[in-house]
Amino acid sequence: MDALSIERAPFNIGVSIIEPGSARTHFRYARAQLGEPPDEPATAPLPGSVFNPDPCIESPCVAPIFPKSINPIPLAPLLRQTRMDNACSTVHSAAHATAASTLESSSRQCSTGSVMNGKRVTREQVLEASRGMLQQQFYAVFSTPANGMEAVMQNLPEHLEHQCKIERDGILVAAGPHWSDDEQYWDGDGLFIIRATSIEHAKSIAAQDPMHQCGARRFSIRPWLVNEGRLNLSIEFSTGKFTLS
CATH class of the missing domain: 1.20.5 (Single alpha-helices involved in coiled-coils or other helix-helix interfaces)
Structure with missing residues (x-):
């Protein structure tokens, strides 16, 4: 104990024990006095309020203040x-x-666990997990320059004409260039999303692009399942204008 302080009053004795860490425990008698006990029985201490001195430790500051009629614990x-x-x-x-x-x-x-155990998540598991969503299958074609920007720029008009054609045919969903990371330049790469019945069908469609036919760009394809997203279409009847966002 860091400190032991004793409060004395004519009919009230309190003891506060301050332990390491500043934790405090307070004990108080309902009635007590110094010296010999009174003729009448001493008032019983309040429950949970008995101060229990260690009889093995003699302390002149503690022992004399307890009435002899009280048997301390x-x-x-x-x-x-x-x-x-x-x-x-x-x-x-x-x-x-x-x-x-x-x-x-x-x-x-x-x-x-699927990775740690060497197992892969199946298509059916993904479809089951996203049941009720759009679940529309498309194919993403990533197209990157093969021989620098000069060949890309030379074949750009034919490429755009081809893109417009497959758009009218209902094949092209969306397409466009990728900017550089600082959004200030175009390094010749792009992405277009197409409809196809299989990845082999998608490869045959992408191979017809003039950019790919002449070797100005090379491509890779990834199947893409669209589940979430939103398109906003606003049409004004009075002006014939529409807004897509």
Whole structure:
């Protein structure tokens, strides 16, 4: 104990114990006095308010203030029990933390189990997980320069004409160039989304692009399932104008 302070009053004695860490425990008698006990029985202490000095420790500041009619209970065992309770609480909290950490680790393993176990997520699993969404299958064609920008610029008019044709045929969904990271330049690459019945069909469509036929650009294709998104179409009847965003 860092400090032991005793308050004295004619009919009220209080003791405050300040333990390491500034934790405080207060004890107070309902009635007590110095010296010999009175003729009448001493008033019983309030529940939970008994100060329990250790009989093995003689202290002139503590022992004389208790009436002889009161049989004090040793404080040391209670303090030891408090320390044990605190230790058990610490162990209990540590056990909870360990269990939570184990559960979190297990959850991470479950979420990445398909990768850790060498298994791959199937198309059917994705379709089942996104049931009720659009689930429209398209193909994304990534087109990049093969021989610098000169060949790309020379074949650009034919490329745009071809894109407009497959747009009218209902094949092209969307297309356009990719800007540089600073959004100030075009390095000749682009992306277009097409409708096809299979990836082999998509490859045959992409191969007909003049850019790819002459070797100015090369392409790669990835199947793309569209589930989420939104297009806003506004049409003004009075002016015949429309806005797509």
